[in-house]
Amino acid sequence: MFQNRVAITGMGIVSSIGNTVEENLKSLLKSKNGISPIINFKTRHLHDIKVGEILKTNAQLATFLKLPKDHNYSRTALLGCIAAKQAVAKAKIKDISLHRTGLISSTSVGGMDMTERHFKKFHENKNSSKFISSHYASDSTEKIADQLGITQYITTISTACSSAANAIMLGTRLIKTGQLDRVIVGGTDALSKFTINGFKTLLILSDTDCAPFDADRKGLNLGEAAAYLILESDAIVDEGNKEVLAYVEGYGNANDAFHQTASSDNGEGAYLAMRKALDVANIQPEQIDYINVHGTATPNNDLSEGIAMKRIFGERVPDFSSTKAFTGHALAAAGAIEGVFSILALQNQVMFPNLNFQTSIPELKIIPITKVINKPLKYVLSNSFGFGGNCSTLIFSKGK
Amino acid sequence: MKACFINGVASISAQATFNQSCFLEDVIVHNSKTINAIHPNYKDFINPITGRRMATGVKMGIAASKLALDSAQLACPDAIITGTGMGCIEDSEKFLNSIIENDEQYLTPTSFINSTHNTVAAQIALTLDCKGYNVSYVHGSVSFESALYDAQLLLHENEASNVLVGAVDELGNQFIQDIVISEENQSQAILTPFGEGAHFFTISSSRQDGSYCELKAIQIINIATPDSIQENLKEFLNQNRLLLSDVDVIVLGCNGDEFDCYYHNLQRLLFDTIPQIHYKHLCGEFFTASAFGFWVATNILKKQYIPNSVKLNNVEKSRYKNVLLYNQFKGRQHSFTLLTSC
Amino acid sequence: MDALKQELKKNIIEQLNLEDFTVEDILDDDPLFGDGLGLDSIDALELIVLLDKDYGIKLTDPIEGKIVFKSIEVLANYITENRTK
Known part of the structure; x- marks a missing residue:
């Protein structure tokens, strides 16, 4: 039934380790993290947490996008527009309306960064009331669509920290089944007091640089980011003789159905997501060359994910690393930025280090990659898991 | 795309729609600016210990999904897909208020957990022990249609035979007042009241006697x-x-x-x-x-x-x-x- | 001490929405988690906030919480020894 292979022909990213794909790659290769105390807004927790923050103000981002002074873009929308425009430019799309093009974006808090500043006083003046509509999760997606000129199918996914992986998955399915020819997929999330305090109540924020898959990991660093991929059908690629950065080869989505915020002891949801992705890609576990793990550095996630990996791969777990020690955990954007990193790994035949690792988790005895390593890579697997048991896995393969 | 049959339906709304034998014969005329749903007794569907932290939206979702599955005589679907415009906004308001009023101190996790937009689909999965495909759409007035489209695609791909699709929105308390005020400032404002509700459907690849x-x-x-x-x-x-x-x-x-x-x-x-x-x-x-x-x-x-x-x-x-x-x-x-x- | 236990029972019922319970239903030695009241890990996080807000006790480790929240009896003793307000 399925004939279309789904190619990635462009990508864009803004994260705490760079404002372009090239800057992100440079930081990854130099093992330079983007974790620091928060500066863009005041919070009581300044000294208790470190974050992966993009060191540009909203005003700077708005100027970059040439927005009018009275705009109502939330930071989530600003970041999303910048990353999505980069992706379109990279894919050398001249007239976006020439093919059936859709947009699937994802976000966890939407415009909460503005809502929390204006809540309770929305009607004091127009500068506040304009942010009522930017609260909606659909708002950043619509603004991206407006910036790109996408008028037909657009939607927004929110499955907590696995959101962007599901956006990539849906876009792939829509092209595979011939519903659309091109889909721009990804996610955006800005840091907000809302999420910082939310994660704080769960006692899973680290006060130091996070250490994924380390025995002494203390929790995660939150981050902010946006990243988008351009997915295109074979037909568009052939017609334009376009460069293919990588292919989306497999995908899987499952629910852990265990707990509202915690992962199960046997990593069932993660196991099922990886299993399905391998089945869709029609490859064996041993064909996976590198895994960009979810690896949030919370005691619970890393143990559960490690157990699931061992269930899939046995004692021969492929080379793996979590890049969250570079960027922090960018929630709904995480799956997209790690998609970009997975593609960069395939393009450059290189694996990125899992920073801050010292001792392996005793129950797992598995050791991530701790430095930049070059190696032939054909298949890269990327995991994204979220609250509510939402688990998703993507498999990317080398482009042509 | 392949055939999709609607085999089960359920509605919790500002009308007496939860009673499956009624079809808007006797309706309530609403004149206020905001209207709440007519809620069923949730204790019939949710045990009190599990239910005590659930947001209104989650309770509505669990009750409506149970009814939609029952009406299709299905115990557990292969996938759960939901749509919501605002998520469990009551809890988001509560968490926002606590942050502002207590200056980021003494915050508790429940209202934060309920604020994640996927919480309804997640808690239905938890209730049903459903480990299949699970996604939540949050794109305003096409949130439900996005979920429906995904369900249709899943059946078409043979990835599922029975999909539970639903939509939930809560009226909330504060944000809605802001929306009402902004609406009143429009030249031609929305004339219907603002409401809330939960609607769930069992969508299947095969037809049943009771198919809708x-x-x-x-x-x-x-x-x-x-x-x-x-x-x-x-x-x-x-x-x-x-x-x-x-x-x-x-x-x-x-x-x-x-x-x-x-x-x-x-x-x-x-x-x-x-x-x-x-x-x-x-x-x-x-x-x-x-x-x-x-x-x-x-x-x-x-x-x-x-x-x-x-x-x-x-x-x-x-x-x-x-x-x-x-x-x-x-x-x-x-x-x-x-x-x-x- | 008895007053503190009563206060704790009342606040726990309120904070954790245990609407089907009354103060009389909770015995001093009843296990709060598992088979007793049936509380779970999210309740533990809620109780950590209650300790901080009402008694000025800061617990940061959920595992430490598990010991402290064994029963009303244990909790009341812990509060008496450690409270700062």
């Missing part, structure tokens, strides 16, 4: 003008090999604001000889109100009857085969949904 109808197609359109939407609509019908004259009933999301011109054009120019239906005066306007319209349409097809309370004109037909739904919000988030009797 077949879901033929869904289309989501980001931007259109009152003129261009007519072309979009004709193209949509054309893709489904239907003529304008094949449409037996048109279900419209009119709410009285200036953007009703999108509906008026279709009513006047394309569908003046068939039954026209509206519903937001009964359930209120909210981001997933169109799921109430969908519930109305599934019932019309099964019962072959249009209740007076939803009629916009006096046209009747002896048989209803194709029902077309069209909804938009403020000139964006347009959707067409096509249902056929089975």
